Amino acid sequence: MELFYAYDADGRTCRLDAEESGHCCRVLRHRSGNEIHVIDGLGTMYRCRLTDDSPKGAEAEVLETFPGWGGHPYRLTVACCPTKNNDRFEWFVEKATEIGVDRIVPTIGERSERKVYKTDRADRIALSATKQSLKARIPEIAVPVTVKEFIRQADSDCLKLIAYCFEGDTKRISIQEALQDYDGNDITVLIGPEGDFSPEEARLALEYGYIPVHLGASRLRTETAAVLAATAVYLRYE
C-alpha cells in the first residue's frame, strides 16, 4: 500500500505538493481516475480518486475518510540531544516514527558536543517513515531548545521521565516500573547527550517533577536509549 502526503486536505479534496505529485504521477504513473491513498499528516487517511494528475500539483477527490488511522493509544514526546554523528539521531527519528512517537524535541545540553541542529532532514525522514509504516500522523520535529528550556516548558500533567544516572541517594526505578505505575497515557521522556546531563540540568529536572529512570543494565548509546524508551512506552500500551 502506497501513501501520499497532502499538504492541504479539507475533507473533500487532497492537494499534493510538487514532490509528492511527481512521485505519484511521474514515477508511479498514476492517472486521473486512479484510486490512491493520501494522509494529511495529522492523523487522517483518505481513500481518494485522482482528479488532476499533474506531476507539479496533483489533486484527488476524497471517497472515504479514516480518522486516527495507524494511531497509537498514548501520546509520547521524546526529547533527545542530537548526536555528534547526525545519522545516529536521524536513525532514532526513523525508528521512533515506525514504532510510534508524537513529538521529537532535539534538546541541546550543556555537555552536548552538537550545539546546533537543523531539523529539515529529520522532517523528511519522519514523513517517509510515517508513510512506510502506514501511519497518518507525522510526528512533530520541534524546534531545538536547550535542555533547561525544555524542562521548564514541559506541561505538568504528563508523566515526565529522565534517563540519568544520579549520584548519591537519588533512587531510580526502571522505565517499565515508572510506566506501570502511571495510569494516564501522556508521557515525556528526556534522554541526555553523549556527555550526559550536567548536574544542574538533572537537578532542574527533579525540581520540575521528572522521575529518574534507568533503562536497564546495558550501556546504551544516546540514540539507542531514545529508541529503547519509545519501545518501552509502545509495549506498555499494547
Add this chain to the structure above:
Amino acid sequence: MELFYAYDADGRTCRLDAEESGHCCRVLRHRSGNEIHVIDGLGTMYRCRLTDDSPKGAEAEVLETFPGWGGHPYRLTVACCPTKNNDRFEWFVEKATEIGVDRIVPTIGERSERKVYKTDRADRIALSATKQSLKARIPEIAVPVTVKEFIRQADSDCLKLIAYCFEGDTKRISIQEALQDYDGNDITVLIGPEGDFSPEEARLALEYGYIPVHLGASRLRTETAAVLAATAVYLRYE
C-alpha cells in the same frame, strides 16, 4: 573506559592482534607497564598490565579477572533475514549487541530478496559494539542458513517465537505475553524477510513448536522488528 579484544587469553596473558595492538599502542600510545582492560569476547574482562607494547602484536599480563562481565540474565538468539539494504541489517547487529543478544543468525527466506550474506562486516560491527557498550562477550554471528534449515536445527528446550501474521485461525499473542508465560531464560526469535515468510516456512515453524507472536500494532521494518524483539526480551529480564 577503553576495551581491547584479545584473540588469545589463557587467564595469565592476553594477546592482541595487529589491529587491536595498533589501536592500543600506536593510536592510544599505551606503553609497557600501562594498565589496560581486555576482553576475551567470551564473557570475561581482564584488568591487565601491558608487557609488550608492539603495535603488531601487543601482550598484557592479567592482574584481575571479571567473569560474566557486562552479561545479561538470558540467552537470546535472533534469527533475522538480511535486508536488501545491508546497512539496515548491520544497524540491527549493532543495536542488538548494545542491548544484549547472544547469537544472530542471518536466515535466508524463500521470499528473501537477498539470497547471499557475508558476515565479515557484521563480525566487525558486533566486536566494536561489544567494546563500546562495555560487554565482554561478543555475540556470535552465525553462518547464514535458510529459514527452513534454521527451523529444523532449533533446539527443543528454548522458547521459540516467530513474528508472522498467520492467515486464518492461527491465534497470535503479543511477544511480551509469550515472554511472561515463560519461566526459563533461553529464547529464540525468528523475524521474517521484507517479503515475509512463505506459508510453508510458517507452517514448518509451527510444526517445530514455534509460538506465533505479534510485535504490536505498528508496521515495522525487518530490522526494526528484530531490535524491538531483542528489546522486549531485555526489558522482560530487567
